[in-house]
Amino acid sequence: MTPDKSDVLYGTLGLMVIKTLEALGPLHGYRIARRIEQISGNQLALNQGTLYPALLKLEQMGWISSKWGTSESGRRVKIYALTRAGRKQLHNEEAQWQRAASIVERFLKISEGRS
Amino acid sequence: MTRLRIFLVRLWGLVRSRQMDREIDDEIASHLAEATEEYVQQGLSPEEARLAAQRSFGGVPQTKEVYRQVRSFLWLEELPRDVRYALRTLRKSPAFTATAAATLALAIGANTAMFSVLNAVLLQPLPYQSPEQLAMLWTEDPTQNLRDGRSALWDVEQWQHQSQSFADMATFDSVTTTLTGAEGAEQIVGASISPNLLWLLGVQPVRGRNFSREETEEQKRLVLISHRFWQVRFGGSNDAIGATLVLNGLPSRIIGILPADFRIAPLDADVWEPHTTHRNVRAAETWFVVGRLRPTVTFDQAQAEMSAVARRVNDQLPAAERSRGISVVPLNLYVVGPQSRLALWTLGGAVFCVLLIAAANVTSLSLARSTARAREMAVRAALGANAGRIVRQLLTESVVLAAISGLTGTLLAFGGIRLIRAFGPASVPRLNDVSLDLRVLAGAVAISLVAGILVGLAPAMTTMRRDLRPSGEEGGRSVSGGTVSRRIRRALVVAEFALAIVLLVGAGLLVRSWWYVNNIDPGFKPDRVLVMEVTAPPTFSGPAQRTDLYDRVLEQAQAVPGVESAGIIDDLFTANPREQVLTVERDEGTVSERLRFTRDEISADFFKTVGTPLLGGRFFSIGDRPEAPRVAIINDALARRSWPGHDPLGRRFTLGPRDSGGPWYTVVGVVGDMRRQGLEREALPQIFVSLAQNPPSRNVDLFIRTSSADPLTKAAALRTAVRRVEKNAAIYGVAPLEQQLGAYLAQRRFQTSLLTGFSLVALMMAAVGIYGLVQYSVATRTQEIGLRMAIGAQRRDILRMMIGEGLTLSLIGVALGLVGASWLGRAGSSLLVGVTASDRLTFTTVSLLLTAVATAACYFPARRAMRVDPILALRVT
Numbered sequence: 001m002t003p004d005k006s007d008v009l010y011g012t013l014g015l016m017v018i019k020t021l022e023a024l025g026p027l028h029g030y031r032i033a034r035r036i037e038q039i040s041g042n043q044l045a046l047n048q049g050t051l052y053p054a055l056l057k058l059e060q061m062g063w064i065s066s067k068w069g070t071s072e073s074g075r076r077v078k079i080y081a082l083t084r085a086g087r088k089q090l091h092n093e094e095a096q097w098q099r100a101a102s103i104v105e106r107f108l109k110i111s112e113g114r115s
Numbered sequence: 116m117t118r119l120r121i122f123l124v125r126l127w128g129l130v131r132s133r134q135m136d137r138e139i140d141d142e143i144a145s146h147l148a149e150a151t152e153e154y155v156q157q158g159l160s161p162e163e164a165r166l167a168a169q170r171s172f173g174g175v176p177q178t179k180e181v182y183r184q185v186r187s188f189l190w191l192e193e194l195p196r197d198v199r200y201a202l203r204t205l206r207k208s209p210a211f212t213a214t215a216a217a218t219l220a221l222a223i224g225a226n227t228a229m230f231s232v233l234n235a236v237l238l239q240p241l242p243y244q245s246p247e248q249l250a251m252l253w254t255e256d257p258t259q260n261l262r263d264g265r266s267a268l269w270d271v272e273q274w275q276h277q278s279q280s281f282a283d284m285a286t287f288d289s290v291t292t293t294l295t296g297a298e299g300a301e302q303i304v305g306a307s308i309s310p311n312l313l314w315l316l317g318v319q320p321v322r323g324r325n326f327s328r329e330e331t332e333e334q335k336r337l338v339l340i341s342h343r344f345w346q347v348r349f350g351g352s353n354d355a356i357g358a359t360l361v362l363n364g365l366p367s368r369i370i371g372i373l374p375a376d377f378r379i380a381p382l383d384a385d386v387w388e389p390h391t392t393h394r395n396v397r398a399a400e401t402w403f404v405v406g407r408l409r410p411t412v413t414f415d416q417a418q419a420e421m422s423a424v425a426r427r428v429n430d431q432l433p434a435a436e437r438s439r440g441i442s443v444v445p446l447n448l449y450v451v452g453p454q455s456r457l458a459l460w461t462l463g464g465a466v467f468c469v470l471l472i473a474a475a476n477v478t479s480l481s482l483a484r485s486t487a488r489a490r491e492m493a494v495r496a497a498l499g500a501n502a503g504r505i506v507r508q509l510l511t512e513s514v515v516l517a518a519i520s521g522l523t524g525t526l527l528a529f530g531g532i533r534l535i536r537a538f539g540p541a542s543v544p545r546l547n548d549v550s551l552d553l554r555v556l557a558g559a560v561a562i563s564l565v566a567g568i569l570v571g572l573a574p575a576m577t578t579m580r581r582d583l584r585p586s587g588e589e590g591g592r593s594v595s596g597g598t599v600s601r602r603i604r605r606a607l608v609v610a611e612f613a614l615a616i617v618l619l620v621g622a623g624l625l626v627r628s629w630w631y632v633n634n635i636d637p638g639f640k641p642d643r644v645l646v647m648e649v650t651a652p653p654t655f656s657g658p659a660q661r662t663d664l665y666d667r668v669l670e671q672a673q674a675v676p677g678v679e680s681a682g683i684i685d686d687l688f689t690a691n692p693r694e695q696v697l698t699v700e701r702d703e704g705t706v707s708e709r710l711r712f713t714r715d716e717i718s719a720d721f722f723k724t725v726g727t728p729l730l731g732g733r734f735f736s737i738g739d740r741p742e743a744p745r746v747a748i749i750n751d752a753l754a755r756r757s758w759p760g761h762d763p764l765g766r767r768f769t770l771g772p773r774d775s776g777g778p779w780y781t782v783v784g785v786v787g788d789m790r791r792q793g794l795e796r797e798a799l800p801q802i803f804v805s806l807a808q809n810p811p812s813r814n815v816d817l818f819i820r821t822s823s824a825d826p827l828t829k830a831a832a833l834r835t836a837v838r839r840v841e842k843n844a845a846i847y848g849v850a851p852l853e854q855q856l857g858a859y860l861a862q863r864r865f866q867t868s869l870l871t872g873f874s875l876v877a878l879m880m881a882a883v884g885i886y887g888l889v890q891y892s893v894a895t896r897t898q899e900i901g902l903r904m905a906i907g908a909q910r911r912d913i914l915r916m917m918i919g920e921g922l923t924l925s926l927i928g929v930a931l932g933l934v935g936a937s938w939l940g941r942a943g944s945s946l947l948v949g950v951t952a953s954d955r956l957t958f959t960t961v962s963l964l965l966t967a968v969a970t971a972a973c974y975f976p977a978r979r980a981m982r983v984d985p986i987l988a989l990r991v992t
Contacts, residue, residue, distance in 0.1 A: 029142060030149040047173030048146070052139065053181040060124045060185070073152060077145045078138070 013054045018063055018090045021082040028077035055080060063089050128186040139182055143175060197511040204512060211484055215477040219520030219566055222473035224527030227559040229466040231532050233459055235549040236451055244317020249446035250414060252404040256439050267400045277424045280417035281406040285312035288402050289382050291650060291814060293845045295361040302650055302845035306384035315407050323356040323371030331389040336367040342375035344385040362386060364653045380449060418443040458866045461943055465873045468614045472877050474569040475607040476884045482600045483891045485574035506575040513571025521563025540861035573603050605924055608885050612928025613935060615881040616965055618874035620936035623957040624947055625867040631949030632863060638789035638798060640726030641852040645826035647817045652843035658810030664841055665811060669718055671836040672819055677829055679820045682721030685812040688791055699757045699768040707772050712753060712800035716811050722786055724820045732764045732784035735805045745808050747780035753800035754785050780804065795948045826851050882972040889921040890976035900980050901988025910981045917980045921973035929962055
């Protein structure tokens, strides 16, 4: 269970998933995948399949929960919802991302000033 | 926290794996259906929509694979399958499996058995409370070469008052005790202990109670009895408490029963009596002392303080005794002494070497096999197995193999442990505690696992390094397998030979030592001689009474049919005597000197009975009456030391300083040296005086030379003869003299035969290893050999080439091993006697033996190479 490269990938994907669930409430897998594609403006070449291991991992961490339900089209699907722990995690990660992003941004500005 | 949670969740996933498999299938199906529907709404045809949905989803099997990895421990889920596959593979090549499993089982069995011994003797803590705080305290005196000497109660009292390191000190000693019962008197082992001993050790009686200090002060006669004595005499009944035993003629009440197997250091007694610790005068130095350190004090600190205490105590002693010291020895180091420890660790190391050699052999075998299985691996790789997966499979195979071997080996160990308990020497302490307990079983599992991984690692590594892509034509008949694996196999053979020679040299040195000890002339002829220890009843308090008793005992013993002669000595196998003053008359005058010597009272026929030769003068005779001038017989060692170059006959000496007023003895005879302090030690100067002229001891050794090869057959008749003289004389320790000597040899024989056994197994395995290598080399090089012969190589050249290959490796191994052996030999040289650690004969013999074995092992497969038919070899492709 040591972190490896794919963990990092799941990490970012995971953040996208829980943000989506926060914004739109409980969703099933296909909806989450579509939403992420839309938000990223289809710039993210997401293999929709990779979503499922990520969802399982988030569920193992206790950030989301799942139960079987019905989709809008009447299919039996698993519906994922954000848990309280997930919400907390989302806030933490958001803050971290913003801090990291602002640091990187500042670096980029300094470099621009020099050139 | 999170890790634990994930672990638990995954464990749960393992349990629900079937159901979760179904769920993810359903979920993916729904996902694809939803996507297809959306694409259809965008205007694609159903077929196009289905394809598009699949495209955007990505590979379904890959997703499921990753999903399974996240879900649980994939390798665990795959384990049963790997194990099944491994079993199938192993079953498919029974010859390999049988050879490998047998080799490993033998090694694992030997290691487990040896580990059980190490565990019981060295690793298990002593059965006392906080045994790591316990230490023996000894009196030492460098000027007298006295180490680990016993102490006087007066000394112990000083130590206790003047030191801070010890919470408490206790004293104990064994006392020969006569138990008088309805059937007459018998001798039992008794212990005299200070009343605080049990408290100090943290041991409680299992029944009844301990002594109280007040009772001891009042000198009430109370005893504790051993568990064994309780079972044998009282059948384990509670009536034992409060019962009365007549010990040394005095009634004593039993107040408690000690735990089973309770003993302290050398003392394993049946009745334990208290003694008072108050002593105002310095009496005999006969006491063992055990102390408990205060919790924060280390042994070094205690030793430092006790050395200072010793210097203070010395000021109160007579001038001649002021070089005394006190040594503090951790109890566990005392119970299992450095000699036994070294011997056991040596054996442990040796048996581990056997395991390494066995593992090397099996590794070599499976390397050869994995080369042959290169094709199989290539196919698996082509079907999508990654290198890690294949390595795991190979490791599983070797661990399964090791598990089979481990199981068999543990069964072997079980038998081995019974053998060790039955035949192990009594001189190795705690050997009876050896058993196959949980720790040993865990050890066996660990040893098997290590073996499995060792064995599997090399083939797995070479597989990983090899290009797994199918290698077309090369997969068919490669020239000689992977070069990496061949190099490893050669290195393994070298290592095997190096290890084997280390073991063989060790065994050889021990065999030589044993041979030496076995052939030492003890100075007497032990065959056909029976020993009995006889104790005069307490009523025989006057020396004259005892002299008379022994005379009559000898008379009766000699009258028994089949007895050739009988003799008495106060104690044949004496411990270390102290240095004493001896004053002798020489040509140049009377000289006093300090030396270590023994002095014993003997009966007239003693030397005749034990077969010690008379070198000059005469034995004692009937004429050496009490009123006649005192005479003595000395041994050769004393004659050489005190009258060098002169005839000692007729010279006089006295025990002690010149003016001590003791009797002067005239030397009337000189006898050969007897090794009485152990066979491996040179005889000390010995003085023998006549039983008739000197007050004899209450305990004596009675020696009887019989006409029968088994002197024990005369034991009953002799016992009756002694009893006829005095019903209350206690008789014990009846044994053939040969057996008593054998006890000295037993431990040496034990370690020698074990190490020899291990090294022969090692030799055999190394031989098998090199045989396998050459055999394999011949098998894979048939074509090459055929080619060589076709272009003119003679059969002799081929033979030389093949043998040369194997022999070179074994010689490198031998050379390395010799270096290692001479290095290790020095470390273990204290186990040797009569031979040095760099004994040339042993080293040469072992090297020649190993080279011969290696040549033979190479010869048989090489001969097959010689018979290769070049036509056939070249035709078969």
